[in-house]
Amino acid sequence: MAAYRAGYTEGKAVYDSSGKGAAVRETVWGGCTRRALQAGSAAETDRGAWVRGCLNGVAHAPEQLPTGPVTKRTTDADMLERFRARARTEGQERQADHVRVLTVVQLTERDYDVELSTDYPAGPGKPGSESLARSFVEWWDGDHGRGGTARNVLVLGADGKRLTAQRI
Secondary structure (H helix, E strand, O other), rough: HHHHHHHHHHHHHHHHHOOHHHHHHHHHOOOOHHHHHHHHHHHHHHHHHHHHHHHHHHHHOOOOOOOOOEEEEEOOHHHHHHHHHHHHHHHOOHHHEEEEEEEEEEEEEEEEEEEEOOOOOOOOOHHHHHHHHHHHHHHHHOOOOOOEEEEEEEOOOOOOEEEEEEEO
């Protein structure tokens, strides 16, 4: 509930500063999903709830608190193998070998992020993690058979904390 309320507060602030047009920008162009990455710990407990709150706030809708966690996480070994296969053909195999798990993080019915869990050590701005994120974005060609829109790729360190994030 805390994540939802934090997102709702942010969404209301966007609505108050930008008016009705903000709802279109934040919904169609994924503004709330991108803002969730900048919200820090307020969103990390349940990014999906934060995004839902933001979307309701920016739409000037009443609060609709979730009854449980909103974010859904599923691993996708097939997508990871397709990414690794492309990395092998591009001479980037060593980089892709750092990825241990690829997780699809469903934030809304149509929006999701992709998380790459790696064996990289902790700490922000590691060159390997930034290069890996760029490589994934270059490989990404749309939806790779999934319904919805991928908004961001996040590279996580061995400790599970975010090292870098990049828009898709």
